[in-house]
Structure formats: structure tokens, C-alpha cells
Amino acid sequence: MSKRNLWNRSIIILFICSIIFLSSTALASYPKTFTDTQGREITLDESPQRIITRAPDEARIVIALGYGDKLVAGEQATKSCLCPMTFSNTTEGCLECYETIIDGRMPDLPEISTRYDIYFEEIAKLEPDLIFCGNLKDAEAFEDKIGCPVVVLGGQGWNFGDEGYFDSIRVAGEALDARDQADELIAFAKGKVEMIESVTKEIDPDDRPKVYFASRGASNAFYDPKEGRDFTRTEPKYDPLTIAGGNNIASEINGSTVNVALEQIIAWNPDFIFISNSNAGNNTGLDFIKNSPELASINAIKEGNVFNCFYPHCRGTPPDRNLFNMMYMAKVMYPEEFEDLDLEKEGNEIFKAFLGVDGVFSEYANYLVWPREYLDSLK
Numbered sequence: 001m002s003k004r005n006l007w008n009r010s011i012i013i014l015f016i017c018s019i020i021f022l023s024s025t026a027l028a029s030y031p032k033t034f035t036d037t038q039g040r041e042i043t044l045d046e047s048p049q050r051i052i053t054r055a056p057d058e059a060r061i062v063i064a065l066g067y068g069d070k071l072v073a074g075e076q077a078t079k080s081c082l083c084p085m086t087f088s089n090t091t092e093g094c095l096e097c098y099e100t101i102i103d104g105r106m107p108d109l110p111e112i113s114t115r116y117d118i119y120f121e122e123i124a125k126l127e128p129d130l131i132f133c134g135n136l137k138d139a140e141a142f143e144d145k146i147g148c149p150v151v152v153l154g155g156q157g158w159n160f161g162d163e164g165y166f167d168s169i170r171v172a173g174e175a176l177d178a179r180d181q182a183d184e185l186i187a188f189a190k191g192k193v194e195m196i197e198s199v200t201k202e203i204d205p206d207d208r209p210k211v212y213f214a215s216r217g218a219s220n221a222f223y224d225p226k227e228g229r230d231f232t233r234t235e236p237k238y239d240p241l242t243i244a245g246g247n248n249i250a251s252e253i254n255g256s257t258v259n260v261a262l263e264q265i266i267a268w269n270p271d272f273i274f275i276s277n278s279n280a281g282n283n284t285g286l287d288f289i290k291n292s293p294e295l296a297s298i299n300a301i302k303e304g305n306v307f308n309c310f311y312p313h314c315r316g317t318p319p320d321r322n323l324f325n326m327m328y329m330a331k332v333m334y335p336e337e338f339e340d341l342d343l344e345k346e347g348n349e350i351f352k353a354f355l356g357v358d359g360v361f362s363e364y365a366n367y368l369v370w371p372r373e374y375l376d377s378l379k
Helices: 001-028 057-064 077-083 093-102 119-124 136-145 165-174 179-200 239-243 263-268 286-292 318-333 343-355 359-370 372-378
Strands: 032-035 041-044 052-053 069-074 111-114 130-133 150-152 210-215 272-276 306-309
Touching: 032 165, 041 077, 057 077, 057 130, 057 165, 057 343, 069 077, 069 119, 069 343, 077 093, 093 359, 111 119, 119 136, 130 136, 136 150, 136 372, 150 165, 165 179, 179 239, 179 318, 179 343, 210 263, 239 318, 272 286, 272 318, 286 306, 306 318, 306 372, 318 343, 343 359, 359 372
Parallel strands: 052 069, 052 130, 069 111, 130 150, 210 272, 272 306
Antiparallel strands: 032 041
């Protein structure tokens, strides 16, 4: 045998050995034992191949970590929450995202639960080997009626701190043997936070504008008794607003979402008002607040500082929309400090990091209309 042939055979053998080593290393990751966000000890015997998620937030994490191909079913709102669309109408919204995400399987992804109901018989037929959910009650029900491992990715509250959404990403990364991907995703999100916070942390607290955040939007009334929400519903602890440099005037109230009296909002006299708006091409809420005689004395109204923003919830708290809200609010309140902040570029980067699809933010901005109008006003 010639030296050349011997060398070629050696290379081939080395390559095969490397493949075997890498494969055995991957297999050696299982079985594994870890704790979920509720501190429960979870053991997985094998790498999950058939994953079901209870809510859009869990599905988004699975996709962001590169395991969307293992997703076999999700909650009813998963389709309209991940690729923002008109609820229960898959012909209006981010259609390119909807038709592209998870290799084009989203339109046919089975719906195994709603906001209030879980279809256990349908789930059993799909034979999942891992279920992600957001609370202990659902986890116990899944374990009792389905029997496969269940990992809770929630329960500690949603925020940009290590005990919030980032902890959920870390736990999912452990379950999926995707620790590196989880670390990269967390580093990406923290990088966006640092981009804004590095500027706003230098602003004197006394110079920060007072802000009222209507987290549940607004319509032709200040309060909707049926839904328990509307303009007078706010969030005392909303990280994107605080990081953006706003003084959340409701911050001293206890609770995650609370209703406040209209008289209290007037007394607070905010300098800025942000109104969540997920209604495509509809500024009814914004116009109603701007033109309400009851609010005419508020500085935000008098100075024209009333703005739409992304709705911060969708059967959960989407990190992509809330990271964008942080950047958008910062630019609205501090246009000079963030003059060079390219919101469209940042928005597309954020949505791609979580959904794996290009151009989602641009598509979303065009669909809702108000983000596109704001971006155009900056040109």
C-alpha cells in the first residue's frame, strides 16, 4: 500500500472515530436530572423528540433554542402570538412568518389547549415525550393524565432579571441539552438591555419623565367591566419602561397588573402616556385618550406625548415585543440620546433571535400600521 493510500485511509478512520465520539457524547447527555423553575426535580431518560407546549411563551423558547422541529402541538393562540396575527384569522397579519416558521409546519400544528381548557385525550394521541408548561397546576394535571415528563418554565414572574424569563430559557436549555444556545440567547437579550441601560442609567432620577403605561390598551371608555381592563389598567413593575428611562408613576402600587382610578392618573399628571395597541390600522384608543376632556389638564396630553406601543401580553409575555418596547420607549422619551438607534434593524434582530425568521418586525410594523407610521416620521 502506498503512503498516499495509507494517509487517506487514516484520515477516513479518524473522521469516522470523530463522528462516533461526538454521537456517543450526545447520547451520554441522557439520562439527566435537573430542576425546573418551580424547583421540581425532573429526570429525562432520552433526548426529547416529541414536544408539546402549553402556551406561546414556551413554544417561543423551544423554537429560539433550535428545537422547533420537535414541536408537535401547541396552545390555540400559539399561531397568532408567535407570528402576530388577528386572533383566529390566519389571513391577516405576519403571513410570511406564519408560513415559514418551524419549516412551514405552523399552519398545520395541532391545537391541544385554549386559555381555559386542555384537551388531554388529543394530547395522549400525539404521544409526547416532553411537555413544557407555565405553572404547577398544569404540570400536575399533565403528569396525572399524560404521564410523560413535564417541565415548568414559569412561576417566578416575567422580567429582565435572572429570576424571570432568563431562568426559563436556562431550564429549557438544560432539558433540551441546548445549554450553549440558551446562554447565547440570554446574552443576546441582555446585550439589548445593556445597549439602552448604558445610556439611561446616567440620567438623574429627577430628570426622568413621569410615565403612565396603559398596558391593556384603551377604547371608547376608561374601564371595561367585562374584561376588567382598559386605560385604567396598568403594570407597576414593567421593566422595559424603567430600563428605557421612564419613571413609572404606578411603581409604588403592589401587584403585577392593577386597576387605578381615573382621578389618580390625573393627579399623577404624567409627562408621557404609552397605550398598548395590537389592533391593526386602528388608533381608536389613542384618539380617545388624546381627545378626552377629563384628561385635558395632563401634561402628556397638552404636550402631545401620547403614543401607541406594543401590547406586552399574548397568552403570556412575549420577550421579543417587550424588548422592542424598551427600545421604542427610550427613543420616544430621549430622541437626542437615541438618535442613532435604528428601531427597524433592532426589531428584526430581536424577532429573528426568538423565531428564527427574517423580517418579522418589518412585517409586523406594516400590519399594525402605527409602528410603520412612527418609523416613517423619523425619516
